[in-house]
Amino acid sequence: MNAIAVPQHPPTRLDELKQWVEDVARLTRPDAIHWCDGSDAENAALIANMQADGTLIKLNEKTHPDSWLHRSHPDDVARVEHLTFVCTRHADDAGPNNHWMAPDEGHAQMDALFDGCMRGRTMYVIPYCMGPIDSPLSRCGVEITDSPYVVANMRIMTRMGAAALARIEREGLAGGAFVKGLHSIGELDPNRRFIMHFPEELTIKSYGSGYGGNALLGKKCHALRIASYQARSEGWLAEHMLILGVENPQGETHYIAAAFPSACGKTNLAMLIPPEGYRRDGWKVTTIGDDICWMRPGADGRLYAINPEAGFFGVAPGTSSKSNPNALATIQNNTIFTNVGLTADGQPWWEGLDGGVPAYDWRGHEYDSSAPASSRGPAAHPNARFTVSAKQCPSYSPMAEHPQGVPISAIVFGGRRASLVPLVFEARDWTHGVLVGAAMGSETTAAATGAVGVMRRDPMAMKPFCGYNFADYFAHWLSFGDVAGLPKIFHVNWFRKGDDGKFLWPGFGDNLRVIEWMIARVKGDAGAQDTPIGALPHAHDLNLDGVDLGDEARAKLFGFDEAGWREEFAGIGEFLDEYGPRMPAALKAEQARILAELGG
Numbered sequence: 001m002n003a004i005a006v007p008q009h010p011p012t013r014l015d016e017l018k019q020w021v022e023d024v025a026r027l028t029r030p031d032a033i034h035w036c037d038g039s040d041a042e043n044a045a046l047i048a049n050m051q052a053d054g055t056l057i058k059l060n061e062k063t064h065p066d067s068w069l070h071r072s073h074p075d076d077v078a079r080v081e082h083l084t085f086v087c088t089r090h091a092d093d094a095g096p097n098n099h100w101m102a103p104d105e106g107h108a109q110m111d112a113l114f115d116g117c118m119r120g121r122t123m124y125v126i127p128y129c130m131g132p133i134d135s136p137l138s139r140c141g142v143e144i145t146d147s148p149y150v151v152a153n154m155r156i157m158t159r160m161g162a163a164a165l166a167r168i169e170r171e172g173l174a175g176g177a178f179v180k181g182l183h184s185i186g187e188l189d190p191n192r193r194f195i196m197h198f199p200e201e202l203t204i205k206s207y208g209s210g211y212g213g214n215a216l217l218g219k220k221c222h223a224l225r226i227a228s229y230q231a232r233s234e235g236w237l238a239e240h241m242l243i244l245g246v247e248n249p250q251g252e253t254h255y256i257a258a259a260f261p262s263a264c265g266k267t268n269l270a271m272l273i274p275p276e277g278y279r280r281d282g283w284k285v286t287t288i289g290d291d292i293c294w295m296r297p298g299a300d301g302r303l304y305a306i307n308p309e310a311g312f313f314g315v316a317p318g319t320s321s322k323s324n325p326n327a328l329a330t331i332q333n334n335t336i337f338t339n340v341g342l343t344a345d346g347q348p349w350w351e352g353l354d355g356g357v358p359a360y361d362w363r364g365h366e367y368d369s370s371a372p373a374s375s376r377g378p379a380a381h382p383n384a385r386f387t388v389s390a391k392q393c394p395s396y397s398p399m400a401e402h403p404q405g406v407p408i409s410a411i412v413f414g415g416r417r418a419s420l421v422p423l424v425f426e427a428r429d430w431t432h433g434v435l436v437g438a439a440m441g442s443e444t445t446a447a448a449t450g451a452v453g454v455m456r457r458d459p460m461a462m463k464p465f466c467g468y469n470f471a472d473y474f475a476h477w478l479s480f481g482d483v484a485g486l487p488k489i490f491h492v493n494w495f496r497k498g499d500d501g502k503f504l505w506p507g508f509g510d511n512l513r514v515i516e517w518m519i520a521r522v523k524g525d526a527g528a529q530d531t532p533i534g535a536l537p538h539a540h541d542l543n544l545d546g547v548d549l550g551d552e553a554r555a556k557l558f559g560f561d562e563a564g565w566r567e568e569f570a571g572i573g574e575f576l577d578e579y580g581p582r583m584p585a586a587l588k589a590e591q592a593r594i595l596a597e598l599g600g
């Protein structure tokens with residue numbers, strides 16, 4: 001054992017944690033071990049070190065106080081789904097939706113990478129809590145990392161430090177478990193990069209990437225992949241969903257959870273600003289979460305949801321005073337920007353931002369805005385992100401800190417679909433709603449490595465994040481079906497395009513018009529036409545005052561294309577069949593019922 005690496009008195013009374021930290025130190029050989037307490041002083045020291053070694057660049061203190069730019073390795077800018085594994089004893093438990101490796105092999109491969117990898121570095125031990133510290137719905141973990149950038153981001157994204165450690169110790173001494181996440185940036189070599197999950201051991205090992213989704217292990221790795229597995233055995237749901245509160249002029253608040261694939265508008269919808277007329281009438285939208293939602297049935301049968309995160313890791317490009325003024329207000333100070341461009345006076349810059357001229361691109365190269373657009377590429381990476389505390393968001397709801405969570409009135413699924421899929425429809429019951437979620441398709445975006453704009457099935461926006469076999473996951477969803485008080489399920493598509501290739505729906509703030517219709521449906525007082533795919537509003541069922549929609553837009557946003565849907569449902573049937581006999585019969589029966597109604 002390396003005597004320098006392991007302090008004589010690790011600051012925990014939990015033997016399991018002490019032992020694990022020792023084992024990791026013995027394997028990775030750090031020069032020092034730092035147990036994070038989450039204090040301001042600790043953060044300031046880490047930031048100062050990172051500024052000194054160039055990991056962080058100080059932004060203009062006048063315009064962006066306490067804010068920083070981080071430039072990642074240019075090959076390390078997004079999640080890497082092809083290098084992400086779920087390691088269960090039986091391959092079938094991971095399912096065709098995941099890359100699988102046997103746990104022994106996974107550990108061996110990762111431990112070989114971790115062997116001695118922290119030499120010359122400090123190893124940070126980060127106790128964190130996903131969800132309010134005092135919530136029974138919250139779950140804890142500890143991430144070990146050699147990246148101070150990860151520590152600074154985890155401090156924003158989770159409840160990190162002394163309070164989390166106290167909860168972990170309390171639960172651990174009572175026989176409870178915490179998630180163990182081991183991370184090293186390694187050499188940032190894409191050929192030596194893997195993100196592996198061992199759900200049966202509540203363990204994560206991530207090597208070779210510093211990017212948020214790969215390295216902030218509390219987020220996608222824990223709060224979705226491991227938590228979805230945990231949730232199944234414990235009777236709850238861990239979902240890739242935003243949560244927002246909508247208060248109507250009568251003062252009633254409804255909470256809505258919505259699953260859209262990465263870069264399809266969750267952060268935007270979560271921070272929606274009502275259109276002018278709605279504001280005048282007294283509508284208010286508040287933000288609970290923008291990416292992840294944990295839900296559990298309450299005693300009254302309703303689903304109660306918490307946002308397990310404490311911050312936003314949002315897409316910067318496209319964020320403007322028009323598209324998302326709340327996000328823009330949130331990131332005026334105390335923010336870490338990753339892979340954005342930089343102006344000559346040290347302000348962050350990205351495509352779509354109102355004003356400013358980039359002098360440097362996200363790689364730090366000088367940027368010539370006057371060069372032809374085709375030759376210069378974007379100044380910010382398309383998946384550039386901001387990390388910021390949710391508390392800085394003007395629309396952040398105090399209910400986000402409520403230990404019991406918020407009751408969900410409606411669940412919304414949606415994706416990017418240029419054709420076929422109308423603006424909104426409502427599932428006829430829970431089973432149909434689960435099929436609507438399971439059948440979700442979306443065109444790919446820059447949030448993951450790979451081609452952009454290709455339609456793929458992304459059930460419940462969980463394709464990259466479900467920690468077990470989708471067939472079992474759908475069965476778990478179906479198992480909630482007997483509970484009275486469950487939310488209604490809807491599907492939306494903000495991305496329908498016209499023949500000219502332009503979006504037909506104005507989107508953003510105007511999406512509240514669609515939400516108003518959903519809430520009215522929940523209360524039973526809004527019209528719709530019944531079709532085989534669900535209840536579709538007529539244009540006149542929505543408040544479209546002040547929205548200018550042409551004939552093509554009305555026809556496509558509110559229309560039902562039977563032949564197109566017949567083809568779609570045949571494709572959905574093929575998708576379900578990929579899972580063989582493990583796919584719940586109830587879901588296949590639902591698909592067959594609708595296909596028959598469509599004349600297929």
Ligand code: GTP
Nearest residue numbers: 262263264265266267268315318447494503507508
């Ligand atoms: P992750 O954080 O990666 O999970 O993604 P997200 O779902 O939070 O994505 P985000 O809100 O950052 O989506 C950003 C993209 O969606 C940008 O290109 C926005 O312009 C676009 N977008 C968001 N809302 C709308 C909308 O209502 N209409 C249209 N047309 N585009 C939208």
Ligand code: MN
Nearest residue numbers: 240261262291
């Ligand atoms: Mn996401």
Ligand code: MN
Nearest residue numbers: 266267314315
């Ligand atoms: Mn987001």
